[in-house]
Amino acid sequence: MATVSSKTPAATGELKIIKDATCTFCGCVCDDIDLSVQDNHIVKAQRACVLGKAWFLNHEIEDRPSCLIDGKPASVEDGYQRAAEILTAGKYPIIYGLSDSPCEAQRVAVSIADWIDGTIDTTTSVCHGPSGMAFQGVGEVTCTLGEVANRGDFIMFWGSNPAESHPRHFSRYSLMPKGMFTPNGRKDRTCVVVDVRKTKTAKTADIMLQIKPRKDFEALWTLRALAREIQLDAKLVKRETGIELAVWQDLMDRMKAAKFGVIFFGMGLTMTRGKHANAEALFALTRDMNAYTRFVVKANRGHGNVSGADNVVTWRTGYPFGVNHNRGYPRFNPGEYTTSDTLARGEADCGMMIACDPMANFSQPAREHLASIPYIALDAKETPTTRAAAVAFTVATYGINTGGTVYRMDDVPIPLRPAFDSPHPSDFEILTAIEIRVKAILRAREREK
Amino acid sequence: MKISQGTIYDPANGVEGLVRDLWISNGKIVEAPTDSSMKPTREIDAQGLVVMPGGIDMHCHIAGPKVNVARKMRPEEKRKDEVIHRTQNMHSGTMGSVPSTFATGYKYAGMGYTTAFDAAVPPLGARHAHEEFADTPCLDKGFYVLMGNNHYVMQSIKQNEPQKLKAFIAWLLTASKGFAPKLVNPGGVEVWKHKQAGNVHGLDSLVDHFGVTPRQIISQVAQAAQELRLPHPVHIHCNNLGMPGNWETTLATMEALEGRRGHITHIQFHSYGGGDGDENTFNSKVVPLAEYVNSHPNITVDVGQVLFGETTSMTGDGPLGYFLSNIYGGKWFSSDTEMEGGCGITPIKYKNKSLVHALQWAIGLEWYLLVKDPWRVVMSTDHPNGGSFLAYPQIIRFLMDRTYRQDVLKTCHPLVGKRSTLVDLDREYTLNEIAIITRAGPARILGLKHKGQLGVGADADITIYTPHENKETMFELPRLVIKSGEIIVENGDLREAHIGRTLHVMPEYDVEVETYIQEWFEKYYSIQWRNYPVDASYLHNPKIISG
Numbered sequence: 001m002a003t004v005s006s007k008t009p010a011a012t013g014e015l016k017i018i019k020d021a022t023c024t025f026c027g028c029v030c031d032d033i034d035l036s037v038q039d040n041h042i043v044k045a046q047r048a049c050v051l052g053k054a055w056f057l058n059h060e061i062e063d064r065p066s067c068l069i070d071g072k073p074a075s076v077e078d079g080y081q082r083a084a085e086i087l088t089a090g091k092y093p094i095i096y097g098l099s100d101s102p103c104e105a106q107r108v109a110v111s112i113a114d115w116i117d118g119t120i121d122t123t124t125s126v127c128h129g130p131s132g133m134a135f136q137g138v139g140e141v142t143c144t145l146g147e148v149a150n151r152g153d154f155i156m157f158w159g160s161n162p163a164e165s166h167p168r169h170f171s172r173y174s175l176m177p178k179g180m181f182t183p184n185g186r187k188d189r190t191c192v193v194v195d196v197r198k199t200k201t202a203k204t205a206d207i208m209l210q211i212k213p214r215k216d217f218e219a220l221w222t223l224r225a226l227a228r229e230i231q232l233d234a235k236l237v238k239r240e241t242g243i244e245l246a247v248w249q250d251l252m253d254r255m256k257a258a259k260f261g262v263i264f265f266g267m268g269l270t271m272t273r274g275k276h277a278n279a280e281a282l283f284a285l286t287r288d289m290n291a292y293t294r295f296v297v298k299a300n301r302g303h304g305n306v307s308g309a310d311n312v313v314t315w316r317t318g319y320p321f322g323v324n325h326n327r328g329y330p331r332f333n334p335g336e337y338t339t340s341d342t343l344a345r346g347e348a349d350c351g352m353m354i355a356c357d358p359m360a361n362f363s364q365p366a367r368e369h370l371a372s373i374p375y376i377a378l379d380a381k382e383t384p385t386t387r388a389a390a391v392a393f394t395v396a397t398y399g400i401n402t403g404g405t406v407y408r409m410d411d412v413p414i415p416l417r418p419a420f421d422s423p424h425p426s427d428f429e430i431l432t433a434i435e436i437r438v439k440a441i442l443r444a445r446e447r448e449k
Numbered sequence: 450m451k452i453s454q455g456t457i458y459d460p461a462n463g464v465e466g467l468v469r470d471l472w473i474s475n476g477k478i479v480e481a482p483t484d485s486s487m488k489p490t491r492e493i494d495a496q497g498l499v500v501m502p503g504g505i506d507m508h509c510h511i512a513g514p515k516v517n518v519a520r521k522m523r524p525e526e527k528r529k530d531e532v533i534h535r536t537q538n539m540h541s542g543t544m545g546s547v548p549s550t551f552a553t554g555y556k557y558a559g560m561g562y563t564t565a566f567d568a569a570v571p572p573l574g575a576r577h578a579h580e581e582f583a584d585t586p587c588l589d590k591g592f593y594v595l596m597g598n599n600h601y602v603m604q605s606i607k608q609n610e611p612q613k614l615k616a617f618i619a620w621l622l623t624a625s626k627g628f629a630p631k632l633v634n635p636g637g638v639e640v641w642k643h644k645q646a647g648n649v650h651g652l653d654s655l656v657d658h659f660g661v662t663p664r665q666i667i668s669q670v671a672q673a674a675q676e677l678r679l680p681h682p683v684h685i686h687c688n689n690l691g692m693p694g695n696w697e698t699t700l701a702t703m704e705a706l707e708g709r710r711g712h713i714t715h716i717q718f719h720s721y722g723g724g725d726g727d728e729n730t731f732n733s734k735v736v737p738l739a740e741y742v743n744s745h746p747n748i749t750v751d752v753g754q755v756l757f758g759e760t761t762s763m764t765g766d767g768p769l770g771y772f773l774s775n776i777y778g779g780k781w782f783s784s785d786t787e788m789e790g791g792c793g794i795t796p797i798k799y800k801n802k803s804l805v806h807a808l809q810w811a812i813g814l815e816w817y818l819l820v821k822d823p824w825r826v827v828m829s830t831d832h833p834n835g836g837s838f839l840a841y842p843q844i845i846r847f848l849m850d851r852t853y854r855q856d857v858l859k860t861c862h863p864l865v866g867k868r869s870t871l872v873d874l875d876r877e878y879t880l881n882e883i884a885i886i887t888r889a890g891p892a893r894i895l896g897l898k899h900k901g902q903l904g905v906g907a908d909a910d911i912t913i914y915t916p917h918e919n920k921e922t923m924f925e926l927p928r929l930v931i932k933s934g935e936i937i938v939e940n941g942d943l944r945e946a947h948i949g950r951t952l953h954v955m956p957e958y959d960v961e962v963e964t965y966i967q968e969w970f971e972k973y974y975s976i977q978w979r980n981y982p983v984d985a986s987y988l989h990n991p992k993i994i995s996g
Binding site: 114150160260312317328 | 512515524543551646782784788975
C-alpha cells in the first residue's frame with residue numbers, strides 16, 4: 001500500500017530555489033514566481049500575491065493514503081481497478097472538473113469519457129459557460145494580456161473584481177505596466193469599473209458606475225445604442241440602469257476617444273440575470289467599438305487551468321464543455337450535458353470528479369444524486385466530494401509537485417516547474433492507469449460478445 | 450513487406466507508370482533483397498493498382514490557437530455533418546469545416562495523405578500547436594511560424610541589423626520548434642493593432658511606429674532565410690488578400706524576392722484585377738502572374754482553391770478577418786498576440802451564382818492549368834479557407850477531366866467566362882502530374898528529401914489507389930494507405946492510428962544575439978523568457994530537417 005511515510009523524501013534541510021515557477025491559483029497564471037524550498041515546504045514565494053502566497057506556503061503533503069476505497073485505505077492499484085469497474089459498469093457516466101489539472105491529465109480524462117461513452121464537462125459550465133455560449137453566438141474581439149500591458153489606454157472592469165480575485169492583474173497586465181505604447185503606466189490609462197456594488201477594484205477606478213443589480217443587459221445595450229448615436233429616453237435609461245444618460249454618454253465619448261480599449265468581465269456579468277445574453281451584449285458592444293477605434297474584451301477566468309480545459313475538450317471533441325459521447329460520438333448541449341444539470345435531474349449513474357468539489361457547491365438535488373451513485377474523486381486535499389466518493393485518490397498538486405502545461409486566461413500555454421516531489425501520484429498518472437484498465441475491461445467485454 | 454507489381458508513379462525518381470515491386474523495412478523503402486529466396490513478411494498484390502508516395506499538404510490550418518477557436522465557435526455546423534464514431538482503438542470526433550484533432554488525422558489518412566503542415570502558428574501559441582499535434586494521428590506534421598509582424602523582426606530591419614535579424618529568425622524557429630518562417634500580410638497586422646481598420650495597402654506603405662515597409666520585411670526575411678539555408682526559406686501570404694486589384698501587390702511581392710527562393714501561398718486569393726471594391730470590375734489576373742512564375746524558377750506557389758459551399762475563414766491576417774466579417778456580417782473572432790501577430794475568424798459561404806465567388810473558383814483552376822512546371826504549383830484549398838482538404842479528390846477530377854470542369858463552369862455566374870480564361874483552357878493533368886502537385890512537388894519545395902518519393906531510403910509513406918475513370922472516386926477512397934511502413938487504412942477502414950512525427954528545423958545561429966533578444970523580450974512580453982521556448986517533451990518522435 002502506498003502511504004505517505006514510505007515515499008516522502010527525507011528532510012535534509014537543504015534550500016532549493018525554483019526560478020520562474022508558475023502559480024496556478026487563478027487565471028492570471030503568473031509564471032515569474034521564485035520559490036525557496038526546504039524539506040518539502042515552500043518557505044518563500046517571491047513575487048506571489050496574497051492568494052499565491054497562501055497557495056504555495058500553505059501547501060503540505062497530505063498525510064493521508066493516496067487511495068481510499070469506500071473510505072478505507074487501499075492500494076492505488078486496487079483503486080485504479082475499482083475506478084475502471086465503476087466507470088465501465090454505468091450506463092450514463094459523467095466526468096467532471098478538470099480546471100485544476102494540467103492539460104496532459106485533461107487529455108486522458110477526455111479519452112476515458114470517449115471510451116466509456118460518457119459525458120465530459122468542466123467547471124466552465126458553472127462559471128464562464130455563458131461566455132462560451134455567447135462567443136458561439138457573436139464571436140469575440142480579444143488579445144493576449146501582453147497587448148493590454150503594451151497598448152491598453154482605457155481599461156474597464158465589468159462585473160469583475162480582480163483586486164480580490166486576481167491580485168496581480170493590475171500590476172502585471174492591466175493598469176500599472178509601463179508598456180511599449182503606455183510608457184507612463186497607470187498615468188497613461190483610464191480605468192472604469194461597472195459593478196452593482198463598490199468593490200475593492202472600484203477604489204482603483206477613475207470612474208465608477210454603480211448600476212442597478214440585474215441590469216447589466218440594459219446597461220450594455222444603452223452603450224451599444226450610444227455607440228451608434230441612437231437617441232435614447234433619458235428617464236428610461238436612468239430608471240433601468242440607475243445611471244444618468246449623460247454619464248453613459250460621457251463614458252461612450254471616452255471609449256471612442258481611446259486608442260486601445262479593453263473590457264475585462266467576470267461572473268458578475270455571466271452568472272446574473274441574462275447570463276449568456278449579457279456576455280453576448282458585451283461581445284457585440286466590443287465588436288461595435290471596432291468601427292471607431294480598437295477595442296477588445298477578455299473574461300477574467302478563475303481556475304488556474306480552466307482555459308486549458310476549454311481548449312483540450314474542444315480540440316478533442318469540437319466542443320468546449322458539456323459534451324456527451326453516449327451515441328459513440330461527441331454531442332454538445334449546455335443545460336443537458338452540463339454536470340450540475342445532469343445531476344440535478346438524477347440522470348447520471350456513475351462518475352469521476354477531477355479536481356473539483358461539487359459536493360460543496362452544487363445544488364442540493366445535484367449533491368443528493370451524486371451522493372447516491374458510485375463515483376471516483378481526485379483531489380490534492382480532502383473535500384466533501386472526496387469524502388462521499390467510492391474511490392478517492394489523493395493527488396500530487398499540479399504546479400507544486402508535478403509539471404505539465406496550463407493555459408492562462410488569454411489561452412497562452414505556460415509550462416509548470418514543480419518545486420518538490422509528492423508521495424502521491426499525479427492526476428495524469430492516475431487517469432492513465434485508469435484508462436488502461438478501462439480499455440482492458442472493454443476489450444474483454446467485446447471478446448465475450 | 451513487399452508491394453508487388455504495382456503501377457508506380459514516383460516523379461521524383463523519374464518513374465511514370467512503370468510496373469515494379471517495392472520493398473519496405475523498418476518504415477523505409479529498401480532495396481529488393483539480393484537473395485531471391487527471401488520472402489517478405491507480408492506481400493501486397495498491387496497488380497493493376499496505382500502506387501504513389503503518401504500525399505503532402507503543405508498549407509492547411511489544422512492545429513493551434515486559431516484552429517481551436519474556430520472549432521469552439523462553430524457548433525452549429527457539426528451535428529448536421531458526418532460524425533466520427535469511436536471504435537475500439539480510434540477516438541470519436543466531429544467534422545464541420547474545422548474537424549477535431551483525431552478526425553483531422555483520420556480523414557487525411559483516409560484520403561491517402563500522410564504529411565501536413567499547419568500554415569500559421571504564433572510562436573507564443575507554439576506549445577498549443579504541438580499539444581494538438583500529439584492528438585492528431587496518422588500524419589507527420591510541422592508548422593510555419595508567424596513572423597511578418599514580429600516586433601523584433603521589424604526593429605532589426607529598421608536598425609539595419611541583418612545579423613541580428615538572421616539570428617532572431619533561427620532562434621524563433623528553434624524556440625517554437627517550427628518548420629519555416631511565415632509572413633502574413635507583412636506589416637499590415639501591426640498597423641491593425643494601432644488603429645481602426647488599420648492595414649498597409651502596398652509594398653511601400655510605412656508600418657506605424659516601426660517605420661519599415663512590407664517590401665523590406667519580405668526581402669530581408671527572404672535574405673536571412675537563404676543565409677540560414679532553411680529547407681523551406683519563406684512562406685508568404687501577401688498583403689491585400691482578397692482585394693480587387695491586388696494582383697499588382699502579388700507581382701511586386703514576387704519581384705521583391707529579387708531572385709531569392711520564396712513560396713507564395715494561396716495565390717488564388719491574390720490574383721484579382723479590378724478596383725475600388727467594385728464587383729463590376731473584378732476579374733482574373735492569373736495570366737500575367739503565371740507568366741511571371743513561369744519565367745522565375747525561384748518562385749513556387751500553392752493555389753488555395755475555392756470550392757462552393759460553407760466554410761470558415763481563419764487567418765493570421767487580423768485586418769482581413771475584420772474586412773470579411775463586415776462583408777458576411779456573421780460572428781467574428783479576432784485576437785492580437787503580443788509582439789507577434791493577429792488572427793481573424795469568420796464563417797463564410799462561397800456561392801456558384803455569385804460572380805466574385807465563381808471567379809475565385811475559376812481563378813484557382815487557372816493557376817493549376819497556367820503554371821507550366823507542375824513542380825512549382827501545389828494543390829491546396831488553404832483548408833478550411835477555400836474549402837476543406839477533403840475536396841482534393843474533386844480538384845483532381847477538375848484537373849484531369851475538362852468536360853467535368855466545363856460542366857461545372859456552366860452552372861456558374863455567366864460572366865465568369867468573360868472575366869477569366871478558364872473556358873479556353875483544355876489542358877488535362879496526367880496521373881504523373883497529379884503525383885507531382887500533391888506529393889513530389891511539395892516535398893521538394895519543403896526540402897523533405899525523404900518524402901514525396903519512393904526511392905531507396907525514402908519514408909515508406911505510400912498510397913495505393915484503384916484506377917477509376919472518375920478520378921474523384923479513385924482518389925477519395927484509396928485501396929491502401931501505408932504510413933512509416935505500416936498499413937493504416939485498408940479500403941477506407943482505419944486500422945491503426947499511428948501518431949506520426951514532428952518535423953522541425955534547428956538552424957545554427959549566433960547565440961550571442963540571444964542577449965539582445967532576451968533584453969527586448971523581458972521588456973515587453975507577459976511571460977517569462979525561460980517559459981517561452983517549447984522543450985523536447987512536447988514533440989513526438991521528432992525529426993530535424995536541414996536545408
